[in-house]
Amino acid sequence: MSIAVLRTFIQQRKLEHKAMLARQAKAGPKVPDESVSEMEPPADSSQHNGMSSDGCKLLEEMSQDEQCSISDVQTRNLRRKDLELKPARVLEALSASGLRALRYAREVEGIGQVVALDNDKVYVESCRRNIRFNGSVACSKLESHLADARVYMLTHPKEFDVVDLDPYGSPSVFLDSAVQSVVDGGILMCTATDLAVLCGGNGEVCYSKYGSYPLRGKYCHEMALRILLACIESHANRYKRYIVPVLSVHMDFYVRVFVRIYR
Numbered sequence: 431m432s433i434a435v436l437r438t439f440i441q442q443r444k445l446e447h448k449a450m451l452a453r454q455a456k457a458g459p460k461v462p463d464e465s466v467s468e469m470e471p472p473a474d475s476s477q478h479n480g481m482s483s484d485g486c487k488l489l490e491e492m493s494q495d496e497q498c499s500i501s502d503v504q505t506r507n508l509r510r511k512d513l514e515l516k517p518a519r520v521l522e523a524l525s526a527s528g529l530r531a532l533r534y535a536r537e538v539e540g541i542g543q544v545v546a547l548d549n550d551k552v553y554v555e556s557c558r559r560n561i562r563f564n565g566s567v568a569c570s571k572l573e574s575h576l577a578d579a580r581v582y583m584l585t586h587p588k589e590f591d592v593v594d595l596d597p598y599g600s601p602s603v604f605l606d607s608a609v610q611s612v613v614d615g616g617i618l619m620c621t622a623t624d625l626a627v628l629c630g631g632n633g634e635v636c637y638s639k640y641g642s643y644p645l646r647g648k649y650c651h652e653m654a655l656r657i658l659l660a661c662i663e664s665h666a667n668r669y670k671r672y673i674v675p676v677l678s679v680h681m682d683f684y685v686r687v688f689v690r691i692y693r
């Protein structure tokens with residue numbers, strides 16, 4: 431299911447990017463000229479900035495007009511690079527052996543880097559071993575770190591197009607940092623396995639973790655989803671962001687939601 435959602439998200443992201451480019455092209459001057467795209471800036475960046483001794487000499491010898499036209503081209507090249515859609519970056523914040531992160535890296539086309547975190551050394555070692563077992567694609571796309579996911583997400587704000595939270599029990603302690611780590615328009619995937627709490631088994635615990643008081647009833651699984659969504663929304667709102675639910679499911683012993691986060 432997560433793989434299917436991720437594939438759909440990546441296609442949707444491409445469509446949205448195309449639409450954005452088309453809007454900019456309609457608006458006019460901001461879209462760079464196609465002919466400029468083939469002109470890459472010099473490989474040596476110091477020379478590119480006119481900082482090397484040769485470069486300084488060159489710049490001195492240039493007329494004002496030439497300098498203007500070169501900086502024009504460079505600016506347009508830079509703008510063009512800004513407009514390119516970069517491959518989606520994924521954070522599997524609670525990865526254990528990295529099974530899910532590996533599947534994302536290997537099975538989803540258009541995926542960029544996948545970062546797998548765990549705060550347990552044994553899991554990180556097994557994740558690294560699994561990356562090696564899975565060959566060159568896995569090795570080039572996946573990296574595994576020993577880290578507390580909350581600290582990592584807080585120190586990497588708006589860096590990931592996709593953040594996946596798959597904790598033991600409640601995700602509540604990870605939500606505040608997770609909503610900050612997703613880029614605008616990115617997607618947060620979140621599981622909660624503490625259904626007893628979310629379905630009304632202990633109202634006070636649910637209130638303290640999720641900020642909602644659950645009712646007991648036949649509809650308790652739908653209510654569990656709504657409580658989790660409301661909790662994610664309230665964390666997003668603290669940072670002037672909001673969520674758009676994409677898919678919400680109750681399955682076996684857990685609920686899982688997929689939400690896009692916008693500013």
Ligand SMILES: C[S@@+](CC[C@H](N)C(=O)[O-])C[C@H]1O[C@@H](n2cnc3c(N)ncnc32)[C@H](O)[C@@H]1O
Pocket residue numbers: 523524525526527528529530547548549550553577578579580596597598
């Ligand atoms: C349910 S398992 C993840 C399973 C994994 N997503 C999979 O599909 O195989 C939860 C993992 O979160 C890790 N974990 C718990 N608290 C963490 C934290 N604060 N930072 C990073 N990892 C944490 C645990 O060590 C455990 O490996």
